[in-house]
Amino acid sequence: MPNTFINLSGKSVSCISNFYHIETKNILIVHDDLNLSPGKIKIRYGISHGGHNGIKNIINNMKFKSNFYRLSIGIGRPKYKKDVISFVLNKPTLEEKKLILKSIDDAIHITNLWIKNDFDSIKSYLNSLNICLN
Numbered sequence: 243m244p245n246t247f248i249n250l251s252g253k254s255v256s257c258i259s260n261f262y263h264i265e266t267k268n269i270l271i272v273h274d275d276l277n278l279s280p281g282k283i284k285i286r287y288g289i290s291h292g293g294h295n296g297i298k299n300i301i302n303n304m305k306f307k308s309n310f311y312r313l314s315i316g317i318g319r320p321k322y323k324k325d326v327i328s329f330v331l332n333k334p335t336l337e338e339k340k341l342i343l344k345s346i347d348d349a350i351h352i353t354n355l356w357i358k359n360d361f362d363s364i365k366s367y368l369n370s371l372n373i374c375l376n
Contacts, residue, residue, distance in 0.1 A: 248273065248296035252303025259304065270311040270356055271300060272349055276326065278316025280334065281341030283348055285368065286312045313352060315345050 246254055259269065273296055278284060288309050291297035297312065318338060320329040334342060348371060355364045 249299055251296050252299035252301070255300050256303040266304070266308045266310050270313060270353060271297060272313045272315065272353065273297060274317045274330070275314035276317060276319045276330070278314055278318075279341075280316055280318045280338040281345045282316035283345045283352070283371070284314045284316075285352065285364070286314070288312075311356070313349055313356075315342065315349055317342060 255269070255271070258264070259266075273294060275284070275292075275294070277292070289301065291301055292312075292314075317330070317334065320326060333339070348367075352364055352367060355361075355367065
């Protein structure tokens with residue numbers, strides 16, 4: 243686990259990837275997502291950052307030329323755009339925390355399946371949660 247802010251995590255991901263010779267298609271980035279409600283998760287395969295500064299930093303540092311996996315964990319969004327920074331840096335409500343912790347458990351399960359290259363089980367698990375694989 244890097245000792246950097248998520249928005250500066252590209253250097254850490256790049257160092258690990260280079261040291262272990264990990265191909266881009268074998269990278270899974272797990273991150274928070276303002277565009278998903280607390281408790282929701284989404285998995286994508288592509289090269290976009292979706293406006294997430296941490297993902298943007300990873301893409302820039304890795305100089306990605308091919309697709310990679312992203313597992314997004316929903317945290318919700320504040321009512322006003324001006325409140326995003328304080329929203330992200332503050333603790334969620336108790337109910338939001340419960341939903342987020344459940345989605346983290348789901349993300350851990352999905353990650354374990356992903357490590358095993360068990361994509362059929364991932365699809366089945368996501369279907370059981372009513373989540374689409376993009």
